[in-house]
Amino acid sequence: MTQVSDALGPAAPTTPDPDAVGSGGLWHSAWRRLRRNPAAIAGAAIVALFLLVAVFAPLIAPGQPGVPLPNSGVTPSSVPGPSPGHPLGLDSPGTDLLTQLVYGARQSLLIGVVSTALGLAGGAVLGVLAGGLGGWVDVVVMRVVDILLSIPSLLLAVSVAAVLGQRPVSVMIAIAVAQVPIFARLLRGSMLAQRGSDYVLAVHSLGVRRRTVVMSHLLPNSLGPVIVQATLTLATAIIEVAALSYLGLGDSNPSTAEWGRMLVNAQSRLSTDPHLALWPGFCIAVTALGFTLFGEALREALDPKGRK
Amino acid sequence: MALLEVRDLSISFPGGSGRGSALSKAVDGVSFDVEAGQVAGLVGESGSGKSVTSLAVMGLLPHTARVSGSASFDGRDLLAVPERELEGVRGREVAMVFQDPMTSLNPVVTVGTQITEVLRRHTGASRRAARDEAGELLARVGIPAPVRRLREYPHQLSGGMRQRAMIAIALACSPKLLIADEPTTALDVTIQAQVLELMGDLVRERGTAMLLITHDLGVVAGLCDTVTVMYSGRVVERADRHELFARPRHRYTSGLLASVPRLDAPRGQRLQPIPGTPRDVIGWDAGCAFAPRCSAADDACRGTELPLVSDGARDRHLLRCAHPVPDQHDQHDQHDQHDQHDQQERSA
Known part of the structure; x- marks a missing residue:
């Protein structure tokens, strides 16, 4: 049909063909499919809520994080329940539970996003080197990545925390290092697949420099799966932040609200006050679910096999 | 001396079927000329080695390919010059149009950028000048509303228009030689005729030589000055059209x-097929x-x-x-x- 319009000459419609193949069209149709997918909408809603809470934490939270209230009424056997000033009651150190949860979102987002960004950046550099240049560079880089992959991420986190001290930065780096191999392999694979395509041969035939071919042709076409992976990795990162602080490898500053440490504090009161563990656990689970739902929907929307 | 003189070009790829170290030959001792300003046809069926020949001339074969012989272009052997120098030749002095316009344009880059990229790479034109030039090129290859098309992505163009855009990109730096590898095979028959006519006009008015690779004798009959017929990796016949x-x-x-089929054939005369199938190129004798x-x-x-x-x-x-x-x-x-x-x- 499109060819007929060419034969007829001018004024071929410029509206994109709904079945258009190719990435420009791919992003368009991905967006359309995303909007029609209930899981994507649910995921996006959770992510949006999480972002809003994290960004506007000082406006939402009733108090200051990490500040134990005087005369809190916390006894070794019980914590005060909900009251007008404290909708969810207090937690074991005597701080407002809702405030801790709200500021905990902020901490999770910060560490999750920064570590994923670091992991993505590191993985992208290695992936571009390996997938774009190929040859011996590819071999060397991928062996390094294999070595990284063989180290358990928790062990890596312990080592990084031991070297850098228990600071948020060491948590970020620990999580990021564990993510680098994932992104590097994904981007390399994606670029290798693109490298054999006709348009790459065509730009080579036009004498475009290799660097330009890699950076402005191969890379943009290979980013789809990487973006999906970044969304999914954010969910993992948020869980890992909690896990690391649960193990005592996180931020050692007690005034920082953190969902993982809230779980640790709630542990001793699990039998008497289970809600202290349920709330942060619920937050971790829902946030991770939100990112996963959205990431999976994005993956489906971008998957050429799923397109009709 | 001809613009492009290919002599004794042989190409083989490692990994024949079966034995590990076997080389499979794709092209064996091919020689032909393309005279400046002329259209040379390279004809053969699939697997006869015509596309591989053109890729070898452009230096675009995978590194695993073993290439021997020479391809002297303007006195320079393209098979011997280093990759860096070859990058300067490609696009500026020799350019190529590929078979499938649906996949030969980068889907995430606008048509305009894909043209200006080549112009800026080889002529050092400013962004603005390259943009203007790109608009003119699109207009010349018969794309309506060229300035608007510059901002569009390949998927917004029809197949025929994409091939026109490909031709515009290839001719952007006024190369001396245009290699067209089955440029119309992926197009509708009506568009084929238009695109061929366009290519004929363009190379004639610019004095560009063209190496036209095709399996379609009708295409050859319409455009080429000389014809080289390949079969199973060898030249079997060469003559003026x-x-x-x-x-x-x-x-x-x-x-x-x-x-x-011919229009001037007697009525009722049956077409004569060639019996058998093309031989497997592996195992030459x-x-x-x-x-x-x-x-x-x-x-x-x-x-x-x-x-x-x-x-x-x-x-x-x-x-x-x-x-x-x-x-x-x-x-x-x-x-x-x-x-x-x-x-x-x-x-x-």
Whole structure:
């Protein structure tokens, strides 16, 4: 049909063909499919809520994080329940539970996003080197990545925390290092697949420099799966932040609200006050679910096999 | 001296079927010329090595390919120059148009950027100047509303328009040689004619030489000055267009021509297919590759390597055949008159 319009000459419609193949069209149709997918909408809603809470934490939270209230009424056997000033009651150190949860979102987002960004950046550099240049560079880089992959991420986190001290930065780096191999392999694979395509041969035939071919042709076409992976990795990162602080490898500053440490504090009161563990656990689970739902929907929307 | 002189080009790839170290030959001792400002056709069926030949000239074969021979372009052997120097030649002096316009444009980059990229790379033009130039190029290849099209992505263009855009990109830096590898195969028949006509016009007005690779004898008949026929990785016949169509001497060429419907054929005459299938290129031996399918084949064809020699009186007609089709004087006189008539009509 499109060819007929060419034969007829001018004024071929410029509206994109709904079945258009190719990435420009791919992003368009991905967006359309995303909007029609209930899981994507649910995921996006959770992510949006999480972002809003994290960004506007000082406006939402009733108090200051990490500040134990005087005369809190916390006894070794019980914590005060909900009251007008404290909708969810207090937690074991005597701080407002809702405030801790709200500021905990902020901490999770910060560490999750920064570590994923670091992991993505590191993985992208290695992936571009390996997938774009190929040859011996590819071999060397991928062996390094294999070595990284063989180290358990928790062990890596312990080592990084031991070297850098228990600071948020060491948590970020620990999580990021564990993510680098994932992104590097994904981007390399994606670029290798693109490298054999006709348009790459065509730009080579036009004498475009290799660097330009890699950076402005191969890379943009290979980013789809990487973006999906970044969304999914954010969910993992948020869980890992909690896990690391649960193990005592996180931020050692007690005034920082953190969902993982809230779980640790709630542990001793699990039998008497289970809600202290349920709330942060619920937050971790829902946030991770939100990112996963959205990431999976994005993956489906971008998957050429799923397109009709 | 011709603009492009390919001599004894042989290409093989590692990894034949079966034995690990075996090389599979794709092209064997191919030689041909492309004269400046002329259109040379390279004809053959799938697997005859014509595309591989063009990729070798451009230096675009994978590193695993073993290439020997020479491809002298403007006095420089393209097979010998380093990759960095070759990058300066590609796009500026030799450019290529590929078969499938649907996949040969980068889907995430606008058409305009893909043209200006080449202009800026080779001419050092400013962003603005390159943009203007790109608009003019699109207009020249017959794309309506060119300035708007510059901002569009390939998927917003139809197949015919994409191939026009590809041609615009290839001709952006006014190369001396354009290699077109089956430029119309992926297009609708009506668009094919338009695109071929456009390419013919463009190379003529710019004095660009063109190497047209095709399996379609109709395309050759319409555009080419000289024709090289390949079979199974070797050149089997080479002649000027009129000579080849009027007096095909190699059995393969004549078989091809007999298998194409003609308007001037007597009514009721059946098309003559070539029996058999093209041979597997792996496992070459001496002798004619076409022999197993040839009605005139005998021991002379199978035993010894046949050279590409000129056909007696006409030294521009080369062929590699032990038993060429006899020169049918009656028929070719008729054809000559026909051709002259054709030409008169065209010039009129």
